[in-house]
Amino acid sequence: MNHNTPLSHSPRPLRHLSHVQRRVLTTAQLKAHGVSAAETNEQCRPGGPWQQFLPGVFLLHAGPPTSEERLHAVLMFAARSPAQPAPAIPVQPGAEAPHASQPYTDALITGLAALTLHGFTSAPPLLSLDKIDVLVPRLRRLRSTGCARIVRTPSLPAPSYITGVPVAPVPRALADAVAELSDANAVRRLLTEAVRGGHCEPAAVVRELTQARLLSRPHVVDAVDSLLAEGRSIAEDRLYRMVQEFGLPDPVWNVDLRLPGGPHLGGLDAYWPEQAVAVELDTRAPRQDEDALWSEYARKREHLERLGITVVYITPKKLRDAMDQQATVVRTALMASNDRDPAAYVVVLPR
Template sequence: MTQNTPLSPLPPLFPRPAHSFQDAPHRVLSAAQLRARGVSAAQTSAQCLPGGPWQPLLPGVYLLHAGPPSGQERLHGALLYAGRPPASSRRTPPEPTDDGFGEAMVTGPAALALHGFASVPDLEALHRVDVLVPRTRRLRSTRYVEVVRAAALPPPVRLAGVPVAPVERALADAVAGAGAGDAEDVRRLLTEAVRAGHCEPGSLVRELSAAKVLGRPAVVGAVDALLAEGRAAAEGRLYAMVREHGLPEPLWNVELRLPGGPELGGVDAYWPDLAVAVELDARAPRFDAPEPDLRGGNRGAGRTEDPQWSAYAAKRERLERLGITVVHLTPRKLREATEQQATVVRTALMAAGDQEPAAYVMVLPR
């Protein structure tokens, strides 16, 4: 009778046990990060065999557990895929503190979900993650990752531990990537952006103009309503600022005119005894952008401001020549620094008493 000789135990797949990778963010690592931790490509492949504890998530990105990835893991994987350095620099191992995201940032609907938009699905339900990268990167969209290129990247904000495009840019990319049948979804996104205070209409329209999407039917019908709604919200903040900070009550929404002469233009608040006016800049500049590429051309280059802004500056200069102090406030300043703006207006009112009397103007309701 023969007796089988027991086999010697197999050597470990890599120097450290699997549980030592628990510190990986959401248990997702790139091939470069694994190499920096002492795991070779062959060892990684062995871990990803059918029935193994790991699995490939994206090219060069691995999920360090079995089962489906979570929304956060898909997000981290997309950034690791898009943020990997060019081939010429991959020989240099990443620093231990390097998150592997490079210049990549989340944009589009996934970014809006991170910004707290209620009108987009949460990360678990999103089928696509848009990632914004420099235009010079040679990356292809793959699986659930959509690569969006830009000549100049905006400064990202950090949300949920990842770099995210600002709201305005994320919205523009979401609109640019929307299909023709998503008109209602686009309108909901733009409306929520203003009503929920995520951004000001002017800055949003500026970004939509740079993305060359203002002419889309879903956008055309929403922009005028957004600007009107944003202006109404800014006027409400202006009323509240005057009353809550104890400023004298002005004449609201009036037209100024020289006696027997031409109209000087309208202002949002006017103190006739002190010749001080407040004007809200709640309009959006219109630009002519040279590139037709919606998702990564020379975005924003060669912009030319609309003549309405020259007319606005001329009106302000004309009022100031008549001795009227014009205080220029923006909706963003009113929202983010109300007390500071109240101080600006109060200072202008106090200084008016020391100035030469202004020319007499007629004040008419607007």
């Protein structure tokens, strides 16, 4: 057999590999197909029809890998793969695949490659990436090699399956991408798209960046400040829309409350003076001072409620995912005002 002989005309057992849907296999999978290590080495000799792409992972063709082949090769290298070849089960693009049908254990695509799979337009095409980040448990004995860059974590997050590829959630993928980026504009574009595109809420991103200890980098802090401002602006727009779409009475927007001749009581995003009902968007970022900030929120709420003012806290995520439920909560608070004692008189000032 010469180097150009197609697999479909190869002697047993190689001829049986011509039907393999994905032309990337591990040493264990080749062995399960009846291909010995010596035969694999023979196929991968210089000028041969196969190539070793990563340790223990082989491409069953001589040309460059496709983006899909690179992803699966990296996962095969990093995952605890079964010895038997996984069944070839087609997965529709963007669909969630049953976990049992996936051949990969303890490995997720993360970083820029994951963001590309999530649909980020500000992330580069897969084939342009020199490295593909793969997330594995911290105690796995693996080293980065070739295009596979190992990223470790104490515990793997629940994956999303995109075209059959296990992918880290957007906040974790963002943190892993930002860890490798020194370009402030690139970091800003990724974080902004995460919020504008509805991929996740700012608080989730900041939580991951904090855990990754990335908030000590000035260009990351600047991008996070922009992210939080972007997130608040989007949440405010949703709050305006909720009031309009669900027929709530018009409140006064963005006000400060004070006691007559007394202290400042705090700012509110919406306030219904006649019913003494307030709405505040909970856009706290989970940074190191979260406990102190929450204590401030709690003191403010307790003070207002002692004055007879009902405070409804709404998170941006709840506004995005369950606007109707939040409208019901506010409407209930407004209707219940008739059954409460009158609130203390407060001065309402524009913020």
